[in-house]
Amino acid sequence: MSTTKNLSGRRHQIEKEATRLFEARGFAATSMRELATELQMEAASLYSHIRSKDELLRSICFTMANAFFEAIDGIADVPASATERLRALMDVHVGVITQKPSAAAVFFSEWKHLKEPDISRFLEMRQSYEQKVLAIIKEGIANKELNVDDPKFVVRMLLNSMNWIHTWYRPDGPMKPEEISRKICEMVINGIGMR
Amino acid sequence: MSTTKNLSGRRHQIEKEATRLFEARGFAATSMRELATELQMEAASLYSHIRSKDELLRSICFTMANAFFEAIDGIADVPASATERLRALMDVHVGVITQKPSAAAVFFSEWKHLKEPDISRFLEMRQSYEQKVLAIIKEGIANKELNVDDPKFVVRMLLNSMNWIHTWYRPDGPMKPEEISRKICEMVINGIGMR
DNA sequence: CCTACCGATCGGTAGG
DNA sequence: CCTACCGATCGGTAGG
Numbered sequence: 001m002s003t004t005k006n007l008s009g010r011r012h013q014i015e016k017e018a019t020r021l022f023e024a025r026g027f028a029a030t031s032m033r034e035l036a037t038e039l040q041m042e043a044a045s046l047y048s049h050i051r052s053k054d055e056l057l058r059s060i061c062f063t064m065a066n067a068f069f070e071a072i073d074g075i076a077d078v079p080a081s082a083t084e085r086l087r088a089l090m091d092v093h094v095g096v097i098t099q100k101p102s103a104a105a106v107f108f109s110e111w112k113h114l115k116e117p118d119i120s121r122f123l124e125m126r127q128s129y130e131q132k133v134l135a136i137i138k139e140g141i142a143n144k145e146l147n148v149d150d151p152k153f154v155v156r157m158l159l160n161s162m163n164w165i166h167t168w169y170r171p172d173g174p175m176k177p178e179e180i181s182r183k184i185c186e187m188v189i190n191g192i193g194m195r
Numbered sequence: 196m197s198t199t200k201n202l203s204g205r206r207h208q209i210e211k212e213a214t215r216l217f218e219a220r221g222f223a224a225t226s227m228r229e230l231a232t233e234l235q236m237e238a239a240s241l242y243s244h245i246r247s248k249d250e251l252l253r254s255i256c257f258t259m260a261n262a263f264f265e266a267i268d269g270i271a272d273v274p275a276s277a278t279e280r281l282r283a284l285m286d287v288h289v290g291v292i293t294q295k296p297s298a299a300a301v302f303f304s305e306w307k308h309l310k311e312p313d314i315s316r317f318l319e320m321r322q323s324y325e326q327k328v329l330a331i332i333k334e335g336i337a338n339k340e341l342n343v344d345d346p347k348f349v350v351r352m353l354l355n356s357m358n359w360i361h362t363w364y365r366p367d368g369p370m371k372p373e374e375i376s377r378k379i380c381e382m383v384i385n386g387i388g389m390r
Numbered sequence: 391c392c393t394a395c396c397g398a399t400c401g402g403t404a405g406g
Numbered sequence: 407c408c409t410a411c412c413g414a415t416c417g418g419t420a421g422g
Contacts, residue, residue: 025307026221026222026223026307026308027221028221028223028224029223029308031399031400031401032400032401032402033399033400033401041407041408042407042408042409043401043402044402044403044407044408044409044410044411045407045408046402047401047402047403048407052401052402053401053402083388109304112220112221113221113224140387144389145388145389146387146388146389147385147387147388147389147390148387150378153378154382154387156363157356157379157382160355160356160358160359161352161355161356163355163359164355164358164359168351183345183348184352187349187352187383187386188382188386188387189386189387189388190342190386190388191382191383191384191385191386191388192335192341192342192343192349192383192384193278193340193341193342193384193385194339194340194341194342195342195390226415226416226417227416227417227418228415228416228417236391236392237391237392237393238417238418239391239392239393239394239395239418239419240391240392241418242417242418242419243391247417247418248417248418391422392421392422393420393421393422394419394420394421395418395419395420396417396418396419396420397416397417397418398415398416398417399414399415399416399417400413400414400415400416401412401413401414401415402411402412402413403410403411403412404409404410404411404412405408405409405410406407406408406409
């Protein structure tokens with residue numbers, strides 16, 4: 001019955017607009033007065049719905065972090081080859097980004113403005129996520145499906161190739177999310193050289 | 196005789212420290228008082244060496260932009276196959292990033308805080324750079340050296356895979372810049388699948 | 391390069 | 407959700 005997210009409706013609206021502004025101007029350069037103006041209210045009124053500016057950033061970042069974990073955990077017990085699991089991972093990872101490109105932008109670019117202990121928790125989660133991706137790559141190596149000499153390096157390149165899609169992806173553009181992940185996957189597996 | 200860069204020495208020192216702080220805290224969240232404190236001077240004294248905070252960001256961003264252009268123009272007339280030119284491009288591009296990782300971080304993450312008309316100029320330069328990379332890829336396709344169906348997409352992925360190296364690269368770490376570009380190139384050309 | 395200072399704006403609170 | 411307001415801090419200037 002979704003008790004978690006529709007706390008007041010108004011609060012959700014505030015977070016949505018904050019996401020848009022944090023993406024466009026950056027967290028530090030966005031003022032609560034700007035945010036309030038966009039929502040046609042006074043700055044002081046925001047505080048009956050939220051505790052602080054920091055809380056907004058925290059909420060945006062950890063909502064995304066949880067979405068990534070739900071996505072990767074959803075493909076964990078799919079019985080398939082490592083290559084197929086890699087493909088599934090890329091599908092859902094790109095899916096999370098393309099579903100909320102602005103929140104993804106804040107997640108990837110503004111997390112450093114989190115305060116302790118949030119920032120430590122954030123970095124731990126990221127590390128943990130990277131380990132899950134690494135496990136898939138290592139499985140592929142053990143299976144002799146993949147030809148990789150430095151798995152950690154491959155994980156970094158793989159994630160970088162996906163994590164900046166939000167900078168150019170447009171929901172109404174020509175490329176659908178599945179097409180994007182398919183193309184990246186094809187490129188990563190086969191390369192762009194002639195065979 | 197380097198007349199361009201050693202304007203007063205002190206000015207150079209200020210920009211170096213600003214680069215470090217803008218990377219660590221972000222442009223908007225860095226105050227001129229913080230910068231002054233790191234340099235053991237008063238905030239007001241900074242203004243005998245610089246015009247404004249904006250000028251510092253502008254200087255950092257366009258110094259990097261120029262470095263990227265010098266790098267890519269330096270390999271333009273090398274007589275070689277497209278694949279070899281691509282390899283050379285990746286070498287020098289990674290070289291620019293690894294030589295000044297903090298400036299690269301500011302260039303890639305803080306450019307949106309530039310004001311007009313700088314931001315328009317910045318985006319034009321970026322577009323122009325991407326065109327140069329695109330030309331190499333298209334040459335490789337025409338030559339039948341590369342197997343690519345969406346060249347623009349490949350350019351984006353290629354640049355993303357290189358442009359975030361500064362987030363983990365350490366000058367005293369185990370991987371040398373040439374090793375990084377060689378590995379990325381190998382991965383992009385051959386892929387990670389078994390052949 | 392410093393002291394002294396400016397107007398503007400910040401995140402947030404009190405009290406209704 | 408608003409009015410009224412707080413102390414803190416911001417980028418920057420005047421004048422030496």
